Structure formats: C-alpha cells, structure tokens
Amino acid sequence: MVIEDASIILVFIILFISLFIGTFIYCKTRVHCRCEICHAYVTSSWSFEFVNLCDWYTHLLKNSPTKTIHIHVLNNTITSNQQNVEYMLKTRFENYPKGKAFNAILGDFLGRGIFNADGESWRFQRKMACLELGKMSMRSYAFEVVNYEIDHRLIPLITSFSRKEHEVLDLQDVFRRFSFDVICKFSFGYDPKCLDESFPLSDLAVAFDLASRLSAQRAMTPSPLVWKIKRLFNVGSEKRLQESIKTVNKFAQEVIRQRNKLGCCCNHEDLLSRFMTTTKDPSYLRDIVISFLLAGRDTIASSLTGLLWLLAQQPDVVSRIRAEALIVTQNKAMTCFEQLRELHYLQAVVYEGMRLFPPIQFNSKFCLQDDVLPDGTFIKKGTRVTYHSYAMGRMETIWGSDCLVFKPERWLKDGVFYQETPFKYPIFQAGYRMCLGKEMSLLEVKSVILSLLQRFDIELAHPTLTPRFSPGLTATFADGLPVRVCERRGHT
Numbered sequence: 458m459v460i461e462d463a464s465i466i467l468v469f470i471i472l473f474i475s476l477f478i479g480t481f482i483y484c485k486t487r488v489h490c491r492c493e494i495c496h497a498y499v500t501s502s503w504s505f506e507f508v509n510l511c512d513w514y515t516h517l518l519k520n521s522p523t524k525t526i527h528i529h530v531l532n533n534t535i536t537s538n539q540q541n542v543e544y545m546l547k548t549r550f551e552n553y554p555k556g557k558a559f560n561a562i563l564g565d566f567l568g569r570g571i572f573n574a575d576g577e578s579w580r581f582q583r584k585m586a587c588l589e590l591g592k593m594s595m596r597s598y599a600f601e602v603v604n605y606e607i608d609h610r611l612i613p614l615i616t617s618f619s620r621k622e623h624e625v626l627d628l629q630d631v632f633r634r635f636s637f638d639v640i641c642k643f644s645f646g647y648d649p650k651c652l653d654e655s656f657p658l659s660d661l662a663v664a665f666d667l668a669s670r671l672s673a674q675r676a677m678t679p680s681p682l683v684w685k686i687k688r689l690f691n692v693g694s695e696k697r698l699q700e701s702i703k704t705v706n707k708f709a710q711e712v713i714r715q716r717n718k719l720g721c722c723c724n725h726e727d728l729l730s731r732f733m734t735t736t737k738d739p740s741y742l743r744d745i746v747i748s749f750l751l752a753g754r755d756t757i758a759s760s761l762t763g764l765l766w767l768l769a770q771q772p773d774v775v776s777r778i779r780a781e782a783l784i785v786t787q788n789k790a791m792t793c794f795e796q797l798r799e800l801h802y803l804q805a806v807v808y809e810g811m812r813l814f815p816p817i818q819f820n821s822k823f824c825l826q827d828d829v830l831p832d833g834t835f836i837k838k839g840t841r842v843t844y845h846s847y848a849m850g851r852m853e854t855i856w857g858s859d860c861l862v863f864k865p866e867r868w869l870k871d872g873v874f875y876q877e878t879p880f881k882y883p884i885f886q887a888g889y890r891m892c893l894g895k896e897m898s899l900l901e902v903k904s905v906i907l908s909l910l911q912r913f914d915i916e917l918a919h920p921t922l923t924p925r926f927s928p929g930l931t932a933t934f935a936d937g938l939p940v941r942v943c944e945r946r947g948h949t
Contacts, residue, residue: 490529499530509926511818515848523832524854533841535819537848539855540831543880545822545842546888553842556823561681565688566672566702567751568744582745583893589731590893598726599897600794600904602642607908610652611635615913617654619942625918627937628765632758632905637662639901640753645712645729645746664704665750671698673930709746713739752894755931756816760902762938763814764807766924767863768910769917769940774865778803778910797903805868807902808876811884812856813863814924818847818932820886846883847932855881914943 494517497503503513517526518537525536536542545553554575569578589595611631618626634651637659641647649659671694675684687695716733732745768775781802797803821843828836836842853860856867868874879887885895892898909915918939925935 492529494526494528495530498528508923511845511847511926514845515851518845518848519852523834524852525830525832525834527834531841532839533821533843534830534834534836535843535845535848536830536832536834537845537852537855538830538832539849539878539881541834542844542849542883542887544831545844546880546883546886546890549828550889552825552828553822554825556841558681558823558841559821562675563672565698566668566705567747569741585732585735586893589728590897594726595728595731596794596896596900599643599900602639603901603904606635606639606642606652607904610638611905612908612912614652614654615909615942616944619913619944624941625939626942628915628940629758629762629934629938632761632938633754634662635905636754636757636761636901637665637750639757640750642727643897644727644749644753645716646727647712660704661708664701665754667701668698668705669751669755669930671695671701673928705747706743709743710739712746713742749894751930752892753898755929755933757898757901759814759816759932760807760811760898761905762934763816763924763932764810764902764906765909765915765940766917766934766938767810767813768806768906769915770920771863774806774863775910778806778907782907782911794900797900800903800907801869801872801874802865803903803907804874804899805865807899807906808868808874808882808884809863809865812850812882813861814932815846815850815884816931817884818926819843819845820883844883849881849883912945914945916941916943 497513503510507513507516514526514535515537518524518535523536524538525534525541527534556575560575574582614631615626618624631652634656637651638649641649641661649661650657651659651662674694675681684695687693688699691699712729713733716730717737728749729742729746732742736742781800785796785799821841824836824838824840824842827838830836849855851860868876879885879891885892885898918941919936922936927933927935
C-alpha cells in the first residue's frame with residue numbers, strides 16, 4: 458500500500474513539473490504576441506462565431522490580401538495561395554521537409570515509415586512503393602478486396618439495418634470499420650472482420666485509434682518537453698500511447714513472422730508479401746504496415762463521410778449518379794477496375810466532395826533555411842509552414858464565386874472528367890510527394906458510393922446540423938454521421 462501511494466505521488470509530481478515547465482516555456486516564448494489573431498487563438502474567442510477552427514482559418518485566409526497568415530503563438534505560417542503550394546511542394550521542395558519536429562512527434566508510432574521520413578529514406582521507400590502500387594495486378598487485387606467487402610459485409614449489414622423501423626445508423630462508424638477491413642486485407646492479408654453484423658471491437662483497431670489520437674495530441678502540448686518527460690517516466694497519456702503501440706507492434710510482428718514462415722512458395726497478392734521480396738528487415742516492414750494502415754483507413758472513411766453528408770442533400774446529383782451507372786453497366790455488377798473509369802460524373806462527384814471536405818484538412822512542413830514565398834511572405838528558418846486544403850476549397854480566387862456550392866459539373870468538359878492542377882487541389886498532395894495510393898483510394902470511394910446509392914435511399918437524421926470536426930490527423934465528424942436508410946423499391 459505504501460509503495461502504491463508513493464507511486465501515485467510520484468506521478469502527480471512528474472505531471473506538475475511537466476505542466477509547470479511547459480506553461481513557463483509557452484508563456485515565455487509564445488504568448489507575448491498580443492495581435493488580434495493570436496489573442497483569438499489563445500482565448501478561443503474565434504469559437505463564438507465559428508463552429509470549427511478550420512472555418513476560422515478559412516475566414517482569415519479569405520480576408521488576407523496574399524491569402525497567407527501567420528499565427529505567431531504557434532510559429533506557424535498558413536497559406537491557401539496555390540503559387541505558395543507549388544513553391545513548397547515542387548520548386549523548393551528540399552527546403553520544406555516534414556522536419557525533425559514531426560519526426561519526433563510521430564516517430565514512436567510511425568517509425569521510419571514513408572509518411573514520417575525525409576531525404577534518402579523517403580526516396581527509397583517511395584521508389585519501392587511506386588513499383589508495387591503501379592502494377593495492374595495490384596489494382597485488380599484491390600478491386601477484388603473492395604468488392605468482396607462491399608458484397609459480403611457492407612451491403613448485407615445496411616440491408617438488415619434498413620429493415621428496422623426508425624433506427625438511426627452512424628455511417629461514419631460503418632465507413633471506419635469498412636476501410637479498416639479493406640486496408641488490412643489489402644496490405645497484409647489479415648481480416649479483422651470489423652464489419653461483421655455483430656459489430657465486434659477489434660483490439661488492433663482500438664489500439665491503432667488510440668495510438669493515432671495520442672500521437673497527434675503530442676503536437677498540442679505547450680512544449681515538447683511535456684510529453685518527453687511523461688514518456689521518460691512512462692506516465693499518463695504517454696503510458697497509454699506506449700501500450701497501444703505495443704499492441705500494434707505485436708500484431709505487425711506476428712503478421713511478418715507468418716509471412717516469413719510461408720516463404721516464397723505461396724503466391725500472396727497482399728502488399729506486405731510483395732515488399733518482402735525486396736527486404737527482410739523486420740523494423741522496416743513493421744513501419745510499412747503501420748504507414749499503410751494510417752493512409753488507407755481514416756482518409757477513406759473521412760472522404761466517404763463528408764461525401765455522403767453532401768449527397769444526402771443533393772437528390773438531383775444522386776439521380777445522375779444512378780443514371781450514369783445504369784448506362785455504363787447495363788444494370789449489371791461492376792466486373793473490373795477499368796469500368797469505374799468510365800463513370801466520369803461519379804469521378805467528378807468524388808472530387809467535388811473532397812474539395813469541400815478534404816480528408817486531411819491541412820499539411821505542414823518545416824522551413825530549413827530562410828526563404829521568401831511567391832506572395833512575398835518571409836519565412837524564417839525553423840518556421841512551420843502549412844498549406845490549408847480545406848480553406849483552398851473555399852477560396853473564390855481559386856474556384857470562383859460559387860466556391861461554396863456543391864457542383865460536380867465544374868470537373869467536367871463535354872461530359873468528360875477534367876482534372877485540375879494538384880497545386881490548386883492538393884487533396885492527394887502534389888509535386889514529389891503526390892499520393893501513391895491515389896487511384897486505389899478513388900477506386901474504394903467510388904465503389905462504396907455507387908453500391909450504396911444503387912441499393913438505398915439515405916437521409917440525414919439531423920439535416921440542419923453543421924458538421925463539427927474532432928481534433929486529429931484526419932477530418933472526423935465529432936457527432937458521427939447519423940442517417941436513416943431505406944431499401945430502394947425494385948432493386949435487389
């Protein structure tokens with residue numbers, strides 16, 4: 458009992474010291490700025506007028522002559538200027554890496570994975586990933602995995618739910634389960650079965666969620682010393698983070714062990730098996746597993762959630778999606794990846810949905826050497842520079858006076874999908890860090906949307922509520938996506 462009491466006291470002492478040091482550093486170096494923007498950020502007075510922080514940033518950027526602002530208390534320059542985006546991601550790419558600060562924050566969780574790497578390590582991983590993900594056999598395998606999960610789990614689950622009167626279903630939760638099953642199968646041949654009708658809780662999914670959330674929270678502490686001290690003494694959120702990472706690591710190691718045990722005699726199509734033909738480094742393979750889980754799970758669920766929220770209020774758009782699919786498929790099931798490419802209007806709908814609700818609302822880099830952006834903004838060495846995709850989708854200077862209108866037609870020319878420059882639309886990043894999984898992500902989103910709209914009518918349970926976003930690496934609706942679902946008459 459004495460030992461337990463002493464441990465509790467020690468924890469409180471450590472937490473107090475961490476809080477004191479963090480607060481002291483924060484007050485000493487940051488809050489001295491009393492400009493209007495910094496005052497609004499520190500006091501959260503922006504929340505009196507805006508539901509979400511990203512909407513406040515959008516307001517500030519719209520009213521900036523250069524479409525760039527600086528939050529002094531965060532040492533963060535934020536821009537929605539597409540010339541600046543191209544400069545950071547292409548022209549002066551080497552001067553704007555992810556940076557050591559992010560490497561440290563996400564290092565325990567993501568390790569040396571491609572999404573947390575710079576320099577030669579990043580180039581090597583990207584080259585390997587590009588070789589594998591660019592293969593047609595990989596796209597065909599992805600198509601099979603996605604459609605199996607849709608036909609055997611997603612549709613049966615929603616069908617059974619639609620037959621319960623007045624029931625409300627959280628589609629965001631369904632999409633998170635669906636995308637987790639798919640990415641696990643696609644990446645390393647494991648089926649967590651999160652979308653079974655019993656709605657089981659996967660230990661891996663729970664641990665992965667917790668590790669993602671707590672890793673992101675590190676960036677919100679007053680000083681990195683706070684989380685580093687807590688990690689040193691293994692207390693509080695850092696203790697929970699290490700426990701969750703341990704669960705994720707144990708799973709990744711077991712999957713790698715099983716693949717090594719099977720050897721090259723078995724013809725496995727999953728991504729991990731393909732990577733293992735070029736390297737046997739268990740640490741590197743572990744980082745690959747975690748990185749692809751992060752990329753393929755939450756971003757897909759976020760894209761689907763935002764798009765369904767929009768489509769539930771656009772019956773004319775839904776009708777056009779159904780009509781186009783009927784013409785292309787002749788009322789038959791999709792049989793290959795190439796058929797989806799013929800659905801130009803659906804492609805436009807998906808792009809328009811992500812313009813207004815990007816799965817990753819902003820992306821940050823750190824400036825290596827003093828620089829000047831194309832709009833004239835001076836960037837001091839060590840400054841965090843953020844391009845804000847959410848705000849860019851709402852800029853009249855980029856999309857015109859109807860930028861807030863959901864309008865798929867803006868992506869079509871003579872009925873054919875037309876893709877804008879990625880620096881204007883950096884949803885999949887742009888330049889040298891362009892997302893390698895872009896085509897597979899679009900395949901998954903389009904397949905789900907098409908399957909749901911062909912079979913069901915979906916209405917929002919709370920149509921007048923404006924989405925609120927939870928803090929995190931991806932855009933998550935704080936209240937989920939509660940809907941009512943009804944089977945369409947005459948469709949089986």
